[in-house]
Amino acid sequence: MSPRKSVAETAATRDRILGSALALASAEGLEGLTIGRLATGLGMSKAGVIGHFGSKEVLQLATLDAAVERFRLRVPGRAVGARPGTERLARAFDEWIAYMAEDEGHGGCFLTAVASEFDGRPGPVRDAVLDALTAWTAYVTAELDTAIGTGQLPERTDVDQLVFELGGVILAADQAIQLHRDPQAPTRARRAIARLLIAF
Incomplete structure (x- = not known):
């Protein structure tokens, strides 16, 4: 050999x-x-x-690294061609919601599930999950800053609050999809994301 x-x-x-x-x-x-x-x-x-x-x-x-790479390619990776700012964020969140809802053997959002599993357990796995979610927060924050800088969102926009609320929609969507098996959850989540990105 x-x-x-x-x-x-x-x-x-x-x-x-x-x-x-x-x-x-x-x-x-x-x-x-x-x-x-x-x-x-x-x-x-x-x-x-x-x-x-x-x-x-x-x-x-x-x-976890394999899951993060799969997420990176599927979610922000598929939003690369969209206009920077709110359009790119809407595309990325749309991909994340689709990723949770599809039957690919993931059991919903792997990162969300692992974050809940290890949020109270100090150690390298928790640190790695935190790093992955911190990178996502930085991505969302950068796109929101771009949206403000290009006039897609008003200058008064509270970026930290908006990041928090967008994350809340994803957590609610994951639970509704996985726990409640609500077929309307993806539609409701996309509607909530659009409302936040347009009206905040």
């Missing part, structure tokens, strides 16, 4: 493990992610799984 093929196969196996880990953690939380369950599901030995990560915490962090 050539070294190049070995590296490629190792990367492919790691990706396969992370895919299974993301599906399992989406359904049962990051704490429900165990080496044994992953190994059984993948038809691998525990040593084969742990060899790619070293510990459960490292596996959790890698799974």
Whole structure:
């Protein structure tokens, strides 16, 4: 076996493990992610799984990184072509709501679920979740600042308050979609986002 093929196969196996880990953690939380369950599901030995990560915490962090990258590509990534400001934000939030509502095995918004799971547990996983959500807040804030600077929103706009309210809509949408199975939740969430971005 050539070294190049070995590296490629190792990367492919790691990706396969992370895919299974993301599906399992989406359904049962990051704490429900165990080496044994992953190994059984993948038809691998525990040593084969742990060899790619070293510990459960490292596996959790890698799974979170994979979820963040998927979110980044799906949500702000698909809004890149929209006009900066309120149009881009509306597109990004629309993608986030669609991401929560689609049946892709995510169990709603992975980041929202993990934030609730680890919000009271100090440690590297909580820190990583906080970093991811802080980056999202910075993205929203920058687009709102652009909207104010270009006259899409009034200068008196309280950016921090608007970021808070937009986040509240997403949390409500996630609960309505996942817990209540409300088919109207995506429509209601998009309506609320539009109202905030237009009338704030």
